[in-house]
Amino acid sequence: MHPASVYTDFMYISIFLLVALIFAIIPIIISYLIVKRSKGIKRDETYESGMAPIGPAWVQFSIAYYIFALIFLAFDVDVLYLFPVGLAYGNFHIRDFVEIVIFIGILSLVIVYAWRKGVFEWQRRF
Amino acid sequence: MEHILSNELGRLIVGLIVVLIFSQLNALFLVWLERKVAGHIQLRIGPKEVGPYGLLQTIVDGLKLVGKELITPKRADRILFIIAPVLVFVPVLVPFIVLPFSKSLPLNDMNVGLLVIFSFSTINVLAILIGGWGSNNKYALLGAIRSVAQNIAYEIPLLLSVLSVVLMTKTLQMSKIVQAQGSYWFFLIQPIAALTYFICATAETNRAPFDIPEAESELVAGFHTEFSGMRFGLFFLAEYTNVFVVCAVATTLFLGGWQGPFGFSLGIPGIIWFLAKTYLLVFVIMWFRWTFPRLRFDQLISFSWKVLIPLALANLIITAGVIKLI
Numbered sequence: 001m002h003p004a005s006v007y008t009d010f011m012y013i014s015i016f017l018l019v020a021l022i023f024a025i026i027p028i029i030i031s032y033l034i035v036k037r038s039k040g041i042k043r044d045e046t047y048e049s050g051m052a053p054i055g056p057a058w059v060q061f062s063i064a065y066y067i068f069a070l071i072f073l074a075f076d077v078d079v080l081y082l083f084p085v086g087l088a089y090g091n092f093h094i095r096d097f098v099e100i101v102i103f104i105g106i107l108s109l110v111i112v113y114a115w116r117k118g119v120f121e122w123q124r125r126f
Numbered sequence: 127m128e129h130i131l132s133n134e135l136g137r138l139i140v141g142l143i144v145v146l147i148f149s150q151l152n153a154l155f156l157v158w159l160e161r162k163v164a165g166h167i168q169l170r171i172g173p174k175e176v177g178p179y180g181l182l183q184t185i186v187d188g189l190k191l192v193g194k195e196l197i198t199p200k201r202a203d204r205i206l207f208i209i210a211p212v213l214v215f216v217p218v219l220v221p222f223i224v225l226p227f228s229k230s231l232p233l234n235d236m237n238v239g240l241l242v243i244f245s246f247s248t249i250n251v252l253a254i255l256i257g258g259w260g261s262n263n264k265y266a267l268l269g270a271i272r273s274v275a276q277n278i279a280y281e282i283p284l285l286l287s288v289l290s291v292v293l294m295t296k297t298l299q300m301s302k303i304v305q306a307q308g309s310y311w312f313f314l315i316q317p318i319a320a321l322t323y324f325i326c327a328t329a330e331t332n333r334a335p336f337d338i339p340e341a342e343s344e345l346v347a348g349f350h351t352e353f354s355g356m357r358f359g360l361f362f363l364a365e366y367t368n369v370f371v372v373c374a375v376a377t378t379l380f381l382g383g384w385q386g387p388f389g390f391s392l393g394i395p396g397i398i399w400f401l402a403k404t405y406l407l408v409f410v411i412m413w414f415r416w417t418f419p420r421l422r423f424d425q426l427i428s429f430s431w432k433v434l435i436p437l438a439l440a441n442l443i444i445t446a447g448v449i450k451l452i
Contacts, residue, residue: 008234009234009236009376011134011138012236013223016220016222017216017219017220019222020215021212022187023215024216025212027192027211027356028196028211028357030191030192031194031356034193035195035196036195036357037195043197044197044199044200045200046201046352047199047263048265057262057263057264058262061182061267061268062273063353065274065275068275068279068427069275069278072278072279073282073284075282075435079282079286082286083241083292083298086292086293086296087292087297089293090296091411092435097447100443100446102145104443107185107439111219111344111431111436114431115432120424120427120428
């Protein structure tokens with residue numbers, strides 16, 4: 001690959017990110033400048049369907065989400081490895097097919113394991 | 127070198143301006159379209175007062191949003207609360223660099239185009255989590271957690287279905303993927319991958335029936351409950367731009383991009399084909415919203431892990447096997 005084109009790619013992405021950033025900030029600044037401010041003790045209160053909020057929202061939540069995050073991590077990293085495989089696939093006689101089957105086979109065990117452990121049955125166990 | 131740079135720079139600047147205008151117009155149009163579609167499906171007529179067929183309604187709404195006060199709740203984490211709406215908007219323009227609107231019109235036809243799109247569209251989840259957590263609001267936090275769990279669950283089958291296409295084309299370059307479907311579009315040979323992709327794309331953009339993160343009947347507005355004025359507007363803009371992008375990627379991967387059916391262009395320019403297919407898919411996603419009831423959260427998550435992922439994995443192996451046989 002031509003080295004100059006890599007720089008072009010980076011240039012495109014960084015400039016697009018930068019302009020999007022500016023574009024996102026401008027209307028907020030305009031808003032700050034032109035808006036009439038309201039007053040009142042309830043104005044900055046957290047919304048909780050009209051009641052006074054009871055305690056902060058930063059509390060413990062179900063550990064089930066944590067397990068999903070763990071399975072996801074196992075999967076997503078492995079799926080990333082499949083992208084280079086997809087690009088190089090077919091360069092070897094039959095070996096790459098066998099390898100991809102073994103790889104996905106082991107990967108599938110994650111789901112089988114979680115399924116057997118009952119992660120997907122959402123009950124009040126935690 | 128100097129010559130290339132100046133040329134590229136011109137292309138970049140023109141492209142950037144066009145993309146900026148297009149993405150804004152697109153979002154305005156989609157909001158209007160959604161209200162019209164919703165209206166007609168529910169036997170109403172939708173917006174009609176401002177401009178012809180109510181077309182200017184969204185512009186007026188946008189101006190109203192700019193004029194609304196930006197309230198930061200006193201219990202919120204101020205920094206995170208301010209960052210979130212900006213962060214959600216920053217990556218939405220990047221996919222337009224590689225989207226192949228026509229043969230010569232991916233702005234910059236990177237050889238890792240697909241990866242660029244997926245890596246930048248994932249930042250969306252981060253922004254939602256930051257916004258939901260930073261609000262220090264129970265509805266917002268619940269919405270954000272659900273959104274993250276849903277997005278990561280549906281991301282895997284999404285990538286797997288895309289991989290089935292990559293296995294066949296052996297490239298991540300958007301224009302080459304389109305060229306590989308010269309005579310037949312990929313949804314004909316990869317129907318399972320196409321279906322999986324489309325379901326996951328609907329879920330990734332938090333659209334109904336996967337709109338649990340912002341389920342208004344139970345969570346007020348989900349992760350953007352506390353955001354007012356233009357901050358909410360940015361979430362909205364980003365959402366509609368993302369809807370366009372996932373549909374454009376679906377068009378590229380499965381519907382032949384800028385090409386007409388079976389290689390006949392019928393004299394219609396490629397960009398028209400591309401936009402027509404993309405907006406057709408956008409319409410289908412809107413149609414979903416007013417047709418399907420919302421799923422319960424555990425059903426939603428287990429549908430991905432129990433059905434979509436095994437299906438996508440099986441499809442990947444079958445694809446790999448069939449490629450070997452041919």
